[in-house]
Amino acid sequence: MNSLQTILDVKDQKTTAVELVTRTLETIRKKEPSIHAFITIMDDAISAAERIDRKIARGEKTGTLAGLPIAIKDNISVKGVRNTCGSKMLANYIPPYNADVVDRLLREDAVICGKTAMDEFAMGSSTETCSFGPTHNPWDLSRVPGGSSGGSAAAVASGEALAALGCDTGGSVRCPSAFTSTVGLKPTYGMVSRWGLVSYANSLELISPIAPDVLGVAALLGVISGFDEKDSTSVTNVIPSNVEETTREPGKFKVGIVREFFAEGTDERVAGQVHKALDKIREVGGSIEEVSIPILRYALPTYYLIAMSECSSNLSRFDGLRYGFHLKAKPNEGWDELYSRTRAVGFGEEVKRRIILGTFALSAGYFDEWFVKAAKVRTLIIKEFLQAFKSFDLLAGPTMPCLPWKLGEIVDPLSMYRMDIDTIAVNLAGIPAISIPAGLVDGLPVGLQLMAKHFDELSLLRVSYAYERVTHFSDKLPVN
Amino acid sequence: MPGDQGRQFTESDARKYAALAKIKLDRDEEARLASELGKILSHFEQIKEVETTNVEPTYSVLDIVNRLREDESKNPLTQEEAMANAGEKKDGYFKSPKAF
Numbered sequence: 001m002n003s004l005q006t007i008l009d010v011k012d013q014k015t016t017a018v019e020l021v022t023r024t025l026e027t028i029r030k031k032e033p034s035i036h037a038f039i040t041i042m043d044d045a046i047s048a049a050e051r052i053d054r055k056i057a058r059g060e061k062t063g064t065l066a067g068l069p070i071a072i073k074d075n076i077s078v079k080g081v082r083n084t085c086g087s088k089m090l091a092n093y094i095p096p097y098n099a100d101v102v103d104r105l106l107r108e109d110a111v112i113c114g115k116t117a118m119d120e121f122a123m124g125s126s127t128e129t130c131s132f133g134p135t136h137n138p139w140d141l142s143r144v145p146g147g148s149s150g151g152s153a154a155a156v157a158s159g160e161a162l163a164a165l166g167c168d169t170g171g172s173v174r175c176p177s178a179f180t181s182t183v184g185l186k187p188t189y190g191m192v193s194r195w196g197l198v199s200y201a202n203s204l205e206l207i208s209p210i211a212p213d214v215l216g217v218a219a220l221l222g223v224i225s226g227f228d229e230k231d232s233t234s235v236t237n238v239i240p241s242n243v244e245e246t247t248r249e250p251g252k253f254k255v256g257i258v259r260e261f262f263a264e265g266t267d268e269r270v271a272g273q274v275h276k277a278l279d280k281i282r283e284v285g286g287s288i289e290e291v292s293i294p295i296l297r298y299a300l301p302t303y304y305l306i307a308m309s310e311c312s313s314n315l316s317r318f319d320g321l322r323y324g325f326h327l328k329a330k331p332n333e334g335w336d337e338l339y340s341r342t343r344a345v346g347f348g349e350e351v352k353r354r355i356i357l358g359t360f361a362l363s364a365g366y367f368d369e370w371f372v373k374a375a376k377v378r379t380l381i382i383k384e385f386l387q388a389f390k391s392f393d394l395l396a397g398p399t400m401p402c403l404p405w406k407l408g409e410i411v412d413p414l415s416m417y418r419m420d421i422d423t424i425a426v427n428l429a430g431i432p433a434i435s436i437p438a439g440l441v442d443g444l445p446v447g448l449q450l451m452a453k454h455f456d457e458l459s460l461l462r463v464s465y466a467y468e469r470v471t472h473f474s475d476k477l478p479v480n
Numbered sequence: 481m482p483g484d485q486g487r488q489f490t491e492s493d494a495r496k497y498a499a500l501a502k503i504k505l506d507r508d509e510e511a512r513l514a515s516e517l518g519k520i521l522s523h524f525e526q527i528k529e530v531e532t533t534n535v536e537p538t539y540s541v542l543d544i545v546n547r548l549r550e551d552e553s554k555n556p557l558t559q560e561e562a563m564a565n566a567g568e569k570k571d572g573y574f575k576s577p578k579a580f
Contacts, residue, residue, distance in 0.1 A: 094565060329577040
């Protein structure tokens with residue numbers, strides 16, 4: 001599967017945008033009953049495709065993504081299309097504006113084919129906390145697709161979209177990419193505008209692309225990244241990725257295998273498969289050595305304390321009054337009671353758990369002990385990453401410590417948090433990272449994670465593309 | 481100091497912080513959350529081992545500080561658009577219960 005070739009075929013009039021989008025909608029109709037990647041399907045995508053075909057027929061200039069059917073995670077605003085965040089709280093919320101990334105995609109003539117399922121407010125690693133039902137992994141329908149952008153990754157893996165956007169706060173794009181054998185890249189913090197993304201943990205999260213192949217991700221990243229004055233955390237020094245640069249040979253480069261990413265709890269089969277993938281990285285020019293970053297053993301509590309604290313603040317906006325789930329006040333019911341009742345019904349269990357723990361970590365008497373402590377450990381994590389990048393161009397490890405688990409298999413919250421052990425440190429440091437397919441174990445996908453220093457997406461993309469050319473991973477497709 | 485017994489997070493704590501977060505809990509939820517959050521905090525205790533004297537906290541990985549722009553309106557939502565998702569409205573205002 002090659003997402004870029006299809007765009008070229010539309011431009012060269014070997015196929016039409018309408019044909020492409022019609023085929024995608026047919027695939028959606030056929031596969032949705034078993035996969036459930038979408039919360040909203042855009043049946044009017046055909047009319048957007050017709051507009052693009054008319055442009056091409058008239059010889060007008062078309063965008064770099066002309067006719068590309070793309071799926072958008074349901075916490076990224078598309079004007080006039082409901083944006084549920086996988087939550088009852090926003091089940092009927094219709095955003096009155098586009099996210100900045102959506103404006104950018106539409107300017108380049110991409111066609112939005114639907115809004116995808118996700119863990120409620122992006123809080124989860126399996127897409128099981130979605131209030132509208134879980135997504136199933138196209139490689140094995142009894143297993144989770146990972147999360148929280150599980151719908152986006154499953155849609156790309158099953159051909160229900162040729163590309164997708166997710167968001168990655170602690171691995172929410174890399175985890176489902178690993179579990180579905182797709183490519184997912186979390187860019188450097190600040191590269192992509194968060195305007196129109198419903199915020200969960202604002203210092204950690206970023207909208208991130210998913211595609212079946214590396215060039216698809218490079219093309220998407222080139223479109224969605226760039227300065228946006230509407231986002232106060234958007235950076236001005238964005239180096240746009242592009243497809244041509246991505247296809248250049250990576251030359252010789254040094255890769256550090258991070259010992260802490262193979263810690264106790266890592267499935268040996270996954271570790272073995274990742275080492276096989278690293279042999280291929282060696283084939284394309286990488287010299288590989290082991291490196292230790294000891295502070296990473298504290299990444300999990302550091303991440304969760306910061307994410308939960310930010311979540312308790314960000315989700316305070318959901319009052320049921322201005323938008324979102326609304327309850328009628330009982331006679332003589334005051335503001336506090338109605339607000340508390342609305343949030344009790346509108347939020348699911350995991351969201352409540354994180355808001356309440358975050359409220360505790362930010363409260364008077366505990367603020368320094370928990371939140372500030374975590375913020376200080378975060379400083380040390382950044383410092384040790386930067387130190388490692390003095391010796392290595394890239395760092396590597398498994399994306400996930402295990403194979404995709406069965407739906408319902410992990411019920412304990414802490415056990416679920418532990419699944420994020422290899423992805424969260426990247427968000428704490430704000431560095432870019434990519435998950436690329438490392439092959440299958442017992443028919444289930446494994447992801448290889450590569451990390452680079454801030455703003456060095458190009459190294460990730462070049463090495464990943466060289467790796468794709470020797471492994472042909474995008475030729476392997478799931479049965480479902 | 482909490483030891484091997486794990487950190488105590490009581491039902492009354494669950495009630496207190498849920499109230500601060502404006503989330504109404506029933507008795508069963510209070511009990512369940514107290515037990516779950518106690519277990520989670522016990523695990524999180526390990527970060528206290530890290531020596532952080534003289535380490536500055538990081539609240540953002542970027543160096544950007546207070547980026548400002550001219551105070552001019554740019555493509556604002558209309559009142560109708562801004563209120564389209566409201567549960568109850570009256571005379572162009574959001575309608576809420578009494579706050580005082």
